[in-house]
Amino acid sequence: MKYHKYIEKGPMPSRQSMRELLRKAVSFNCSIEEVDLLDSLDRVTAQDIKTKRELPNLPTGKMDGIGVKAKDFAAGIPDTHSWREGCEYVFVNTGCSIIPPYDTLIMIEDVDFSKGHLIIKKLPKAGQLVDLPGSTIRRDEILLPRCTRITPPLMGLLAAGGIKKIPVFVKPKVAFIPTGDELSPWQEETLPPGKNAESNSVMVYGFLQKYQAKPLILPIVSDDREALKKALQTAAQKADIIIINAGSSKGTKDFTLEILEDEGNILVYELGCRPGKHSSFSFFRGKPVLGMAGPPNGAELAARFYLSELIDIYYGQKEKIVASITVNADFSFQPTGKADFCIQAHVYKKNNEYYAELLNAKTVTRPYLLQKCNSFIYLPAGQRIDAGEKVEAELLEGRETIDWR
Amino acid sequence: MKYHKYIEKGPMPSRQSMRELLRKAVSFNCSIEEVDLLDSLDRVTAQDIKTKRELPNLPTGKMDGIGVKAKDFAAGIPDTHSWREGCEYVFVNTGCSIIPPYDTLIMIEDVDFSKGHLIIKKLPKAGQLVDLPGSTIRRDEILLPRCTRITPPLMGLLAAGGIKKIPVFVKPKVAFIPTGDELSPWQEETLPPGKNAESNSVMVYGFLQKYQAKPLILPIVSDDREALKKALQTAAQKADIIIINAGSSKGTKDFTLEILEDEGNILVYELGCRPGKHSSFSFFRGKPVLGMAGPPNGAELAARFYLSELIDIYYGQKEKIVASITVNADFSFQPTGKADFCIQAHVYKKNNEYYAELLNAKTVTRPYLLQKCNSFIYLPAGQRIDAGEKVEAELLEGRETIDWR
CATH class of the missing domain: 2.40.340.10 (MoeA, C-terminal, domain IV)
Structure with missing residues (x-):
């Protein structure tokens, strides 16, 4: 029976140093898939996406009003007593086109029809209140650069640009390995005395859904060196990122770091941030392994700070400043x-x-x-x-x- | 050909007054459904959810260490030269149980085995570093009150409490009616000259997914009084909330408010906030109708401020302060x-x-x-x-x- 001595071995990075370390150490090869626009929320673009059309495609009124010809106003407001709709002016509603010879819009509040004739109350500037072709979306404009996370307004923008299929990165597969003899599956009706319900996998499942990753929750592994190694091997075969939950502490049965030290490559034995200090970072068979502290608060922090960072790296997202x-x-x-x-x-x-x-x-x-x-x-x-x-x-x-x- | 005079008729509420108005005017009858825990992210609880177990169910160690009996320390640190594992002390790993007669935990850093015998370096307080039964989750504790939006850590909490099925509110159905002769479906390969691509429906579709509502996107309705009325009737039959996009301005063909004034009940003709000032709020056949400004910026604001508020009201969420x-x-x-x-x-x-x-x-x-x-x-x-x-x-x-x- 022995206790492990991993504590205060190697660097104990602060949150920011840990993020920088992950950015330096980790890279991914991402595949690309196409999704329908309506399924693209929160997905991340894998290529620059160029518009298929310019908008508007004709000059368009910015407001409700009348379209007129600028040249008629060269010498000030003319006598409009005999002006007729469809000849000297046309009605234009917001977003509707103003086709030549009309080239200027006067807002409806600046005209009056109350005496049966058109009266213009304010001298327009040539071309005013007209959106020219391409002023909303330029021909060939990049709607979204590569590595953009798609928000609802960006979905609207893609629709405006005529994009129906979006090339996005395939979601990263993240394996979660819960470990510990004291754990029982959370689904069990009755928890045996002295056992704890394994619940971190469910929290992580939720975070992975939010982060647009594909969860792969493995069964609880007992505190057994061979069983742990086998679970890591399975995870490394199937996943892009591995989370191993607990077993990185000083307990008598904490074999995780032992295996990772022998068979993998440990970069961080423990963090310089509490709670969740007993989290680690390694590579196993080339795959990044986040060792996550067992207690739920520590596990939550590891998920919010480091799992999210790994997935941001996967998706080519810039480092975030949390305001x-x-x-x-x-x-x-x-x-x-x-x-x-x-x-x-x-x-x-x-x-x-x-x-x-x-x-x-x-x-x-x-x-x-x-x-x-x-x-x-x-x-x-x-x-x-x-x-x-x-x-x-x-x-x-x-x-x-x-x-x- | 006439222009409408709805402008500056009735109150023009600021964002905050509009929210308060919605909270006073609108209420919903929500149905309840059960979802699996793993499908519960971002859903809203329809009942208080009580734990099915207390945690821990036995006294448990907060850290890696040894379990001892407090009475052995009544007169200070005793002579531990002959202490044997399993008799005077036991090893306890973080989260593992300490079963009587052991009742106190000494952290592993405060003991030494280097000379083949146990040496205790620091006098423990009786009961220290032991989580008593129910200290993590009390027997019968409410895990989540009614009307709680389920986050990933809350999913973990529910798992810990042994909850497999969650009673949540059925998602509200929200109908979106795009209107305007100038619009063409965004799916069209080639946009006819002078037409604009109807893209707000796609933005709103995205927001509704985020807000946990069920989108019901109706086809574009032309600027025709009867067609608009029919679309509103269809929407009122099928949905809990109706959005009618544009047609609430001063244009010659803006019939929306005319219909809502005749056949419904308009509470707000326009907002006191730009962009999106030409948004409105009414009831039609008892259903709340958000008239949404046409230009995408105004539509986005209406979605972020007022559609989200309506859905918060539906889900019984308190008014939010955006930090x-x-x-x-x-x-x-x-x-x-x-x-x-x-x-x-x-x-x-x-x-x-x-x-x-x-x-x-x-x-x-x-x-x-x-x-x-x-x-x-x-x-x-x-x-x-x-x-x-x-x-x-x-x-x-x-x-x-x-x-x-």
């Missing part, structure tokens, strides 16, 4: 140890200012924590927060809803 | 007219500060605008922004990626 808002800390906090600390917090608004309340995972239940947590405050090692201090909080994607009090 | 970040405006802007203005902007970071660049939809192509736009700056009517001023910018969901320069 932060300035909040008043309503708590004091000083983490122990030499690692950065990512504080889970609840941000709310009061009297037009933001405040953050600490959620201490050690003193609240998991349902309470997850119901309240809407932000992270990233605290570098050695720093502390004092109540009343202003700090930067990053709101979690999809948790932008803020209470007010 | 904003403080940015330096690198432009000056003074909108004309009496409406608020929602500025489309590109936020970037430079020297550790945020900056915002104006994107003027009237002077750039639509691809350029949509590739750059990652935020909105909401400017109340009558206000202006001067270059160098600090203003609040709201980052668009899914566009949190910020450039640095």
Whole structure:
């Protein structure tokens, strides 16, 4: 019976250094597939996509109004008493074309028909309020560069440009290997005494759906060297990215790093950021392996910070800056140890200012924590927060809803 | 041939007043369905969901270490020279159970086996580092209250609590009616001269997928009173929410508001916010009808602000505050007219500060605008922004990626 000594071996990267390390170490060969436009939400373009048409294809009115000929206004507003629709002017509705000889639009608020004749109240400038051909989408314009994540407005843009099929990157396959003798499948009706429900696979499944990756959840592997190695081999054959959950700590049965050290290549034994410090990063049979801490908070951080980064790398996405808002800390906090600390917090608004309340995972239940947590405050090692201090909080994607009090 | 006079008839609500108006005016009867846990991402719970088990179900170690009996430490650290594994102490790995008589955990860093015997370096407190039964999830605890949107960590929580089927609200059906003689289906290979490709339906389709609603895209309806009425009737029969796109302006062929005034009940003829001012809100055969401005920028705003609000109301979601970040405006802007203005902007970071660049939809192509736009700056009517001023910018969901320069 022995304890492992992997701790504080090699670099313990901060969140940002870990991201940079992943960007340097990892690359992928992505395949391309075509999807229908209506199925393209959140997919990532694999090529520049050029428009199939220019828009508008004729001059078009920007507003509701009348189309006139600029030359009729060369000497100021002319006498329009005898002007007839279809001769000297035409009606033009927003987005409808103005065909020569009409070349200028006067908005409907600047004309009057109340006395049975056209009266123009304001001198137009030649060509005003007319969208010229190609002003919305230029002929041959790139609608979306390669590596663009497709949002709803971009779907509309592609439709406008006449694109029906979109070349996108095939979703990366991500294998998830849960490990540990103490785990039972979450589906079990009755959990045996002393067993824990394996639930991280379900969280990761959700994140992978959000990140546009294909989850491949493998069965729980017991704390057995050969079984773990076999699971890693299966995962390396089938997946682009491997997650191995837990077994990278100091426990008597933590064989993961032992195998990865012998048969793979460990770049990071543990992180310089809590919770989830006992996460690792390796290669096994050429595939990137994210060793993910077991406790759900640590696993969540690893998924949000590093799994997302790996998938961003896969999809050729630039490094993200998560925007932060300035909040008043309503708590004091000083983490122990030499690692950065990512504080889970609840941000709310009061009297037009933001405040953050600490959620201490050690003193609240998991349902309470997850119901309240809407932000992270990233605290570098050695720093502390004092109540009343202003700090930067990053709101979690999809948790932008803020209470007010 | 006549122009309509709906403009400035009735209230012209700001974004916030419009939201409040929708919350007062609209209510839904939602049905409930059950989905599998793995299909529950982003769905909304229709009932409180109670755990089926407490976790842990036995006392459990918080860290890797050894389990001991607190009573052995009543008089300080005892002589452990002859202590044997399985008698006076046991090994405990993180998350594994500590079964009585062991009741206290000493972390592995605080013990030493280097001389062949156990040495305890630090006096433990009774019960330390042990998670008691129910400390992670209490027996009978509510995992998720009704009306909770399910995130990946919440999926993990449900798995931990032994929940396999989730009662969620059935997705609302949203009918989209595109209108206008100038429109051609976006699928057409060749757009006839003077025609515009109907693309808002595809954008709205994308937003509805994001918002967990079921899109029902109807064919383009020409500017014909009877055809429009028939389309509204079809939509009212099939959908929970109706969107009618354009036809609410002052054009000669804008019949939408005429029909809604005669056959329905118009609450808002136009908004007090540009772009998209020519959006409306009505009821037709008891169903809420969002009249959406035609130009894509206005349609996008209506989708982001008001369609999302309607769907939040459907799902029983609280009103959202969109968090904003403080940015330096690198432009000056003074909108004309009496409406608020929602500025489309590109936020970037430079020297550790945020900056915002104006994107003027009237002077750039639509691809350029949509590739750059990652935020909105909401400017109340009558206000202006001067270059160098600090203003609040709201980052668009899914566009949190910020450039640095």
